[in-house]
Amino acid sequence: MQNTQTGVKTPPRTTAGPTELDAASDVKDAVTVAHTATVSRDVRETVGEIRVADPRIRCDNVSVYYGEKRAINDISLDIEKNAVIALIGPSGCGKSTFLRCLNRMNDTIDGCRVTGDIVLDEININSPKIDVVPLRAQVGMVFQKPNPFPKSIWENIAFGPRIHGFAQDKDELDEIVVTSLKRAGLWAEVKDRLDQPGTGLSGGQQQRLCIARTIAVSPEVILMDEPCSALDPIATAKIEDLIDELREQFTICIVTHSMQQAARVSQRTAYFHLGDLIEVGATDQIFTNPRHELTEDYITGRFG
């Protein structure tokens, strides 16, 4: 099912194939022609609309410190409900760090300190009083490297629902496993070997297994930290399809190094540079009509 889908798809789909270079030059050409950036490289204030009408998460002046070093500076940004927001920027710009603030994964890093307000359901989830366990059930995460548990495929999916007590018995648990795998587009490939180790799947399958594991807990927000960076273009295409489908039900925030991917899957894009949020706006506008020179430099491939 998944395989036939990749063949016939929208134009962005075909460019996701081995012809990434072409796609890059497409975007580049479009931007070079437009050359619209008006805000100087020296400006560090965020350009564009940081607020949206219907935010799922609202961030106010979020800063992160690793020890004495400040990794991101005073970022304010809304994560729109039932939409995909892409965080792009060169390595070390703080986009992953920012993403990990949203479900408090930075707590696991020694010496990491987060300031500012991150409001979800009118509660500041950055407060030390917040219990991170239910928060992480509400805000799920898919990591850069596929990290299935070294257990069976079934166990991988069932772990989350079981610890949260979603199922009364094994039948209910089975149902959750099957639904999650179906929604992650993995069911057809693994339905005969649910008892086999999840680590025996291919990289792309593993990542979809991780996505299935995340949605099995029924989160409201899914954070994805470069979910396709370790995958080949075909597997990437499948994940991108999946993200597009999941958008209807979840709010998704994705960090990516691939500008083509950001352009394909997201509605809004935020560009980070050295810990600052430089520009945020509708994805179309960012890629065709950037207003900040740094954004333009990055998407035209002048650096990054």
Place this chain on the structure above:
Amino acid sequence: MSKQTAPAPARPRPMDIVQAGMKRRYAEERRFRFYGKLAIGAGLLFLTLLFTSIVANGYSAFVQSFIQLEVYLDAEKLDPQGTRDPAQLGTADYGGLVKQSLRSAFPEVSDRRDKRALYGLVSSGADFQLRSMVLEDPDIIGTRQTLWVPADDDVDMFLKGHIDRSIPEADRRIKDNQISWLDQLAAEGRIEKRFNTTFFTAGDSRDPELAGIRGAVMGSLLTLMVTLVLSFPIGVAAAVYLEEFAPRNRWTDLIEVNINNLAAVPSIVFGLLGLAVFINFFGIPRSAPLVGGLVLTLMTLPTIIIASRAALKSVPPSIREAALGVGASPMQTIMYHVLPLAMPGMLTGTIIGMAQALGESAPLLMIGMVAFIVDVPSSVFDPATVLPVQIFLWADSPERAFVERTSAAIMVLLAFLVVMNALAVVLRKRFERRW
């Protein structure tokens, strides 16, 4: 080569520099490998020497010489009243019967000193053997029984060829008349070498032919059981807390340094500590496997903690993130994912610690497990000794027969160590195959 492009002082091509150095680099490489092989060879050589010397010394301890006796179970001597009362039968003079049997086998011996030499041919264990035979079946009283009794240890040594009959009589433990009697017995087919079951079924004894390792083996097992039951949970809990929960600060650094230091503390110090704390302060009975196990727990804990922490460290952080990312609490993350992955390493560390504890003798000397104990211990409160201490005790004994028993006990100890290490490998494999 580079000079052919003269007159300008041309630089040699990088490839030429590389080529020029290759020979030297390969020579270094070969030397390096040779050193490695040399080190392994030396290790193997010493191991072979060790095993050869132990086996050569000890294999003969697994057989024991027996002498056939014909004993007339005189009802007059054993049970004059004819009541067949076990209490009466138990105290009868069986030694007299054995002596009588020897006298009747060699009727020509009449001198007192010669008679004593004759009686010395068989072990004092013969009396007990006869006694238990009668107690088991009192009906044999009044009959003539043929039985094999263990030979005395010096006789055994002579029969095994450890005592040379060509050296002067005054310098050997077996006298000329004894040799002639033994030759006569051998000619009649009344001397046999049999598998030495006593060695595995008896406790310690002053008579080498009656001494066995059962007491020491049981003592070792009980002690190790106490050690395992205490040190594994404590060690794993400490490692999990330090590795997964404890904040990194001056206190935890201090604790870590101290644990590493404890691993290097001479074991006898732990023995002194055990003597002062467990025996003198808490009043736990001395010489007991319980106190031995406690002392060995102190000694093994650092090993287990260090190995367990290393095992926990080697679990990839991505597994922890994955579990935390779906909303598992830290404890669930550890119990469901981190511990199972770290368990093989922890088990290896534990078994290495246990093997260390099994071979330890110094701290047990301090807490009285060096006592001469004949009875086989049946609980952790009974006085006991352990295998290495038993080896130490036997190595200290003057009798020639204890030399081979020392080596045999070492072989048994080594066998236990091999079994434990094999167990570690098997456990590790099984745990790893589950995923």
